[in-house]
Every structure is written in C-alpha cells, then in structure tokens.
Amino acid sequence: MEQRASIPPGLPRDNPIQSYWQDPPDEIADRRTTADLPDEVDVAIIGSGISGASISYNLLCSNPDLKVVLLEARQAASGASGRNGGHTKTATYRSFLDNVRSIGAEDAMKITNLEYHCMVSVHQFARENSIDCDSVRCQTVDVFYDERQFETARESVSLMEKLMGKGKAPEHIFHDSQETAEKFLAPNSVGGLEYESGSLSAYKFTTGVLKLALQKGLNLQCNTPAHSISKSTIDGKWTVSTPRGKVIAKTLVLATNGYTARLYPNLQGVIVPLRGVVTAQRPGQGMPQRGLETTYSFVYNEGFEYMISRPAGSKFEGDIVIGGGMHVAKDEGTSEYGNTDDTTYDENSADYLLACTERYFGAKNWGTDSPEGRCRRIWSGVMGFSSDGYPFVGPVPDEAGLYLAASFQGHGMVLCFLCARAVASMIEGKDDEELKSWFPTCYRVSLERMRKKFGGRLRASGAPEPQPVENGMN
Known part of the structure; x- marks a missing residue:
C-alpha cells in the first residue's frame, strides 16, 4: 500500500x-x-x-x-x-462508532448532521432551481450478510440516538431476515437497516x-x-x-x-486516488420494470456494494446502477489505489457486479435476463481517499x-x-x-x-x- x-x-x-x-x-x-x-x-x-x-x-x-x-x-x-453511482446516501452510522472514538462525540454528531442536511439540500436545491437531474427522495436499505456487522450497526445507531436524542438523530428502522426478504426482495440476509436516502444524476x-x-x-x-x-x-x-x-x-x-x-x-x-467500477444493468424480467421504491447497499465482511434503480419516467427507467466489487480486483483491490486510469476498468470487479444482482435478489425475484442482455454499460471513476x-x-x-x-x-x-x-x-x-x-x-x-x-x-x-x-x- x-x-x-x-x-x-x-x-x-x-x-x-x-x-x-x-x-x-x-x-x-x-x-x-x-x-x-x-x-x-x-x-x-x-x-x-x-x-x-x-x-x-x-x-x-x-x-x-x-x-x-x-x-x-x-x-x-x-x-x-x-x-458515480447516483446515490445520495448518508450511511453515517457505519462510521459513527469510529468517529466518536477517534475525533469525539461533538464532531461525530456534526458529521452525521452535515451528511443528512447535505442529502436534503442537494435535492431541495435541484427542485428550487429546476435542475432536471431525475432527483428522487426515498428510503434506502442496507442488507446485511454478516451477523457481526449487523450487530455493530445496532450498537452504532443506539449510541447515535443516545448522544443526539432519538428525535434529532436520523431515523433508522431495523428489519429481520424475513422482513428484508419480503419488503425489499432480498433473501438470505441476516437483516436490513432502513433510513432516508435519494438518487439522482450527479452529472x-x-x-x-x-x-x-x-x-x-x-x-x-x-x-x-x-x-x-x-x-x-x-x-x-x-x-x-x-x-x-x-x-x-x-x-x-x-x-x-x-x-x-x-x-x-x-x-x-x-x-490517494482510488479507481472504482460502476455498472448499469437492465433489470431481470421478474423485477419491477419501472424501478424499485428504495435504494440499496449490500453489506458483507469484505465491504459492500451500493445500488440505485432508475426512477419511472427517466431515461432507461428501471435500470439498476450498482458499484463496488473492490475486494475481487487484483491483489484484493490494492491495485486500484493510486490508479487514475479511467480509460478502462478492472474486469474482475465488473464481472462480479454483473453477477451479484441476481444473487442478491435471488433467481426467483430476478427472473430471466432482459432479452437485450443484462449489461447496459460499465465504466470507472477516480475517487480521493485520505490518510485519516x-x-x-x-x-x-x-x-x-x-x-x-x-x-x-x-x-x-x-x-x-x-x-x-x-x-x-x-x-x-x-x-x-x-x-x-x-x-x-x-x-x-x-x-x-x-x-x-x-x-x-x-x-x-x-x-x-x-x-x-x-x-x-x-
């Protein structure tokens, strides 16, 4: 590294x-x-x-x-x-415990509020200034496949509500495995966490x-x-x-x-630059063809994928835009650090992303692929990560x-x-x-x-x- x-x-x-x-x-x-x-x-x-x-x-x-x-x-x-993936998603709870330990409760709460208000402000600004960017405010769900991470999420949300006050902290709703499968079409999880989010064309x-x-x-x-x-x-x-x-x-x-x-x-x-991969996929024929009501993350021990679906009335409505798959890139993703080559992408990550949607939603929910094929487009982008x-x-x-x-x-x-x-x-x-x-x-x-x-x-x-x-x- x-x-x-x-x-x-x-x-x-x-x-x-x-x-x-x-x-x-x-x-x-x-x-x-x-x-x-x-x-x-x-x-x-x-x-x-x-x-x-x-x-x-x-x-x-x-x-x-x-x-x-x-x-x-x-x-x-x-x-x-x-x-990027078009997601306006806070997920501040994932870093809240670390933040409290490393920078203190005051800054941890400021970060939580900043991310939430930034998410709200982006969509409000688009609406007030008539920026046509497919702006949608909605709920999101983090689907967990790792029991330890799910329990850590409970601990983090509990501390957030204790420090900020239950009415002032962003609302989080936990779902068990069955509820997650039924409400969010995501079987085989250990549970889900629902909260406010949104999607848009950041471009x-x-x-x-x-x-x-x-x-x-x-x-x-x-x-x-x-x-x-x-x-x-x-x-x-x-x-x-x-x-x-x-x-x-x-x-x-x-x-x-x-x-x-x-x-x-x-x-x-x-x-340090970090190159990531994003795919746009046509939904399986068993999936809602005009878009899912929520956005998603799929959380496991090695990391997570993040996903939106294109809203009804937008270009390519119902398309699934999903990014991640870093852990399957060369050298467990290490090769993507310091990599600014967005003229190409890591093929292992792309293949993983194209396969994971059917796995996350299950073959029954996904159905057969679109007659035009699952993959609409694959691209990469360069993020910036800091030492702390x-x-x-x-x-x-x-x-x-x-x-x-x-x-x-x-x-x-x-x-x-x-x-x-x-x-x-x-x-x-x-x-x-x-x-x-x-x-x-x-x-x-x-x-x-x-x-x-x-x-x-x-x-x-x-x-x-x-x-x-x-x-x-x-």
Whole structure:
C-alpha cells in the first residue's frame, strides 16, 4: 500500500470511458466562456465537479463582482461527479462508532448532521432551481450478510440516538431476515437497516449548478489542464500554468479530489486516488420494470456494494446502477489505489457486479435476463481517499490564499455541496461561530493531518480502519 500511495496521480487521462450519465454530453461539456484565459482573477478554481461548481456558485451569489475562473482538464463534470453511482446516501452510522472514538462525540454528531442536511439540500436545491437531474427522495436499505456487522450497526445507531436524542438523530428502522426478504426482495440476509436516502444524476446536477454559476458571471474553461501552481514571493498571488497560458489569482481553490497531489505534492501519500467500477444493468424480467421504491447497499465482511434503480419516467427507467466489487480486483483491490486510469476498468470487479444482482435478489425475484442482455454499460471513476478517512476542506496552513475541497472518500454526494458552502464562507472571511457550529473540525486542513501517511482502505469502503502513522512532509 505504501508503494501504491506513492504513485503520482498525474493529470486526468485523455479519452476516459464515457459513463452512463454522460451519454449524451451536456451542452456545456466543452464550454470556454472566453476564447482566451483571463490574465488575472480574484478566484481561480481547478476542478469542475460538484465541489468546484458549488464553490463558484456560492461565491458569485455573495459577490457578483468577483472575477472567478474555473479550469477543467477535460470536459465539464468529467471526473467523479459525472461517473458515480447516483446515490445520495448518508450511511453515517457505519462510521459513527469510529468517529466518536477517534475525533469525539461533538464532531461525530456534526458529521452525521452535515451528511443528512447535505442529502436534503442537494435535492431541495435541484427542485428550487429546476435542475432536471431525475432527483428522487426515498428510503434506502442496507442488507446485511454478516451477523457481526449487523450487530455493530445496532450498537452504532443506539449510541447515535443516545448522544443526539432519538428525535434529532436520523431515523433508522431495523428489519429481520424475513422482513428484508419480503419488503425489499432480498433473501438470505441476516437483516436490513432502513433510513432516508435519494438518487439522482450527479452529472446533470453538477452541470446544472455550473449553468447557474455561468449565469452569475463564472468564466468556465474546459479542456484546460492545470500543469502547475506557484506562489509569488512578492505579492502572494498564485499563478496557474496551463497549455493555453497562465492565470494569476489572489485565491486558488483545488477542487481536484483524488488528483490533488498532482498540483500540491505535499499531499502525495496523504490524499490517494482510488479507481472504482460502476455498472448499469437492465433489470431481470421478474423485477419491477419501472424501478424499485428504495435504494440499496449490500453489506458483507469484505465491504459492500451500493445500488440505485432508475426512477419511472427517466431515461432507461428501471435500470439498476450498482458499484463496488473492490475486494475481487487484483491483489484484493490494492491495485486500484493510486490508479487514475479511467480509460478502462478492472474486469474482475465488473464481472462480479454483473453477477451479484441476481444473487442478491435471488433467481426467483430476478427472473430471466432482459432479452437485450443484462449489461447496459460499465465504466470507472477516480475517487480521493485520505490518510485519516476525512475530507480536506479549507485553507492550507502556511499557504495564504490556497484552499482545498478534496478527498471525499467516495462519499461526495452527501459531503461536497455543503463543504463547498463552507469553503466559500472561509474565502469570504466568514469563518465565524455560525460556521464552526455545524462544520466538523476534523475536516479542516492541518499540518498534523498532512503528516499522516496513508495506510489503506478506510471507512467509506466498509473495511476496518488502520491506525495512521506519522510521516514527514514531502
């Protein structure tokens, strides 16, 4: 793992696999607001995923006179935000016990609230701004195949309700094996856990936010990779070098997730890319053809899979979108760390995902495959994982004017939107008591966090968390 974590991320690859969500590409996929790059701006943002889009939108809402440029190496929203599983799912209970032990109850509760309110806010924002992204609020179920993990879930939910208060903690409903089989069409489990969730096209949501920011004056520059960043010793401004020229900015935001160490090498081995695989499958003929009422995770000892079905009325309604299968990849998934090649995918993981749906729902519930075949599309995407399992959000110590919004642990759809609001507030000088009341301290960038060496698979993958070890700065 040390060797995998030391691999430089490089730039996003040319010609990535087109994801299910990016077909067809949005009309702003290759947008360049101006023919040439601006010479100087107030704020430069690198990365056009949900973080970069939302930060630019928040800043321009607060101050329409700001000059903001957003640089994207490839097409708009071509990274993780356009390549994920479409799930707005908190599952905070899975890390709550660890969080209480490692960072304390206060931050653990802040994380729980942030993820829940982020999930709610994303769907509310889409509705209020008429972003057509197949937004659905619904229940979700985690189907357990491991008794120990099911009991740990009970313990975690119990502690969450004790600390937060039963009326204030997110509601969780436990189901036994029979109820899980009958209500959720998932036989052979040890039980299920139901709570609030949602699904959407994260690609359409992100391009929708970008369009709102464009209306407010954002300068979007796609197909413009940032090759390097540097800080002036004279005026403290940041210079971003690209193949099309340079941009000078008072404030620079790296919304680059798994690729962040490419531009800021001090994070090499601290924020590590992880490639994941997602499939879109036609439902078996025994399954509801217009979509299931809930979203799913299937939890076992080695990890989990996460799944949505496309809602009625959407393109390919009823399709099952499922990701995971990391444990069957080469070297038990280790080969996927440090891997940013989204022009291809791990075939073992893909084969596993294509086979697991019938197994999870059972041959009787699944029925025969669609006449057109089970597989509609397979693609990969690059996530960012940190050495301690938390995002890096906010100003970088001793680097005035440099901010991060990165390393969302494959969990960005219930983190990025509100973390972006926090970053915008920090840039505006509003890092006040109101922000501190809801934003977790453990998400902030610190020298201590930047010295922790990456040890392996962390919370978001459902596997045990290793103890970080101290490592000197690069």
